[in-house]
Amino acid sequence: MSIPLIDFAKLTHESDSIRQQEIKTLDTACREIGFFYLVNTSIPVPLMNALMREAKRFFAQPQDVKDAIDIRNSINHRGYGNIGEEQLDENGHADWKETFDMALDFPADHPLAAKYPKMYGPNQNPTDPTTVEVLQEYYVEAFSVAQKLMTAMAQALSLEDNFFTSGFTNHVTVLRMIHYPPRPNAEHDNGAGAHTDYGCVTLLLQDQIGGLQVKNRDNEWVDATPIENAIVVNIGDLMQHWTNDEYVSTAHRVRASTTDVHRYSFPFFVEPDYETKVECVPSCATPENPAKYEPILGGEWIQYRLNATYSYRASE
Ligand SMILES: O=C(O)CCC(=O)C(=O)O
Numbered sequence: 001m002s003i004p005l006i007d008f009a010k011l012t013h014e015s016d017s018i019r020q021q022e023i024k025t026l027d028t029a030c031r032e033i034g035f036f037y038l039v040n041t042s043i044p045v046p047l048m049n050a051l052m053r054e055a056k057r058f059f060a061q062p063q064d065v066k067d068a069i070d071i072r073n074s075i076n077h078r079g080y081g082n083i084g085e086e087q088l089d090e091n092g093h094a095d096w097k098e099t100f101d102m103a104l105d106f107p108a109d110h111p112l113a114a115k116y117p118k119m120y121g122p123n124q125n126p127t128d129p130t131t132v133e134v135l136q137e138y139y140v141e142a143f144s145v146a147q148k149l150m151t152a153m154a155q156a157l158s159l160e161d162n163f164f165t166s167g168f169t170n171h172v173t174v175l176r177m178i179h180y181p182p183r184p185n186a187e188h189d190n191g192a193g194a195h196t197d198y199g200c201v202t203l204l205l206q207d208q209i210g211g212l213q214v215k216n217r218d219n220e221w222v223d224a225t226p227i228e229n230a231i232v233v234n235i236g237d238l239m240q241h242w243t244n245d246e247y248v249s250t251a252h253r254v255r256a257s258t259t260d261v262h263r264y265s266f267p268f269f270v271e272p273d274y275e276t277k278v279e280c281v282p283s284c285a286t287p288e289n290p291a292k293y294e295p296i297l298g299g300e301w302i303q304y305r306l307n308a309t310y311s312y313r314a315s316e
């Protein structure tokens, strides 16, 4: 099975019948593959291009400038991650990529930062104000798309419209920039190891290079070939948990770029408040198919998964 296409303009259309039909298509995609292309989103294309431009400028800076905001110096996991810092596939090579993570900025003395210091706190910003401005603007636009998407999912699952979005007041959603430099040698073809994402949904903007692959239900790796200005969306573990495995958090990976080729991508990991309780929704459990998982707190799960993939957090 290939990766289906969902039209965001139809998902949010004023006509009830157009909306309902697209919500059905979305529901099928979430159940059958857990991946889809989202086209006609409300994220302005010039903003997507600006983000791409700022990422190139950011990663092209001297190493010591990037190291000044090293993620290892941030207890709440914000800032720059060098090549080799993250290994998504616990059995494979380290990922051949460098990263930058930002999220909502909480002052260090905020009650939530005091209570959950590994998940809430300040960002480590790039020095260039234009880069920061573009990142913040993109964060807002992508979050607005995510909220509408989760509203459509709630409707598909016969829940209140705000069932998912009400768990996003002090959310820990992360915008990440990734640069995959040319691979060091022919053997090392691991851009990002096979993994599932941890949160509810991920909205990924990618350039035109390609390399992202998705494991379908027949256990085949399918290329998520870039479509210009489309966002690749996938279901994460928390949404799978919430839906009792009805919506699938699907494994994916990135093959490393070939010689001389640089790839840039921008995942937006949509993750709820630390204290949002994630437990089987009523429409996904029946007497024959009862809830499979114990309720969990969103933040506990994310923290557990981060600790498993980051060398500097491994002992936590
Ligand atoms: O770079 C990509 O295309 C995907 C990255 C990814 O899957 C991740 O960072 O979780």
Ligand SMILES: [Fe+2]
Binding pocket: 195, 196, 197, 202, 252
């Ligand atoms: Fe991922």
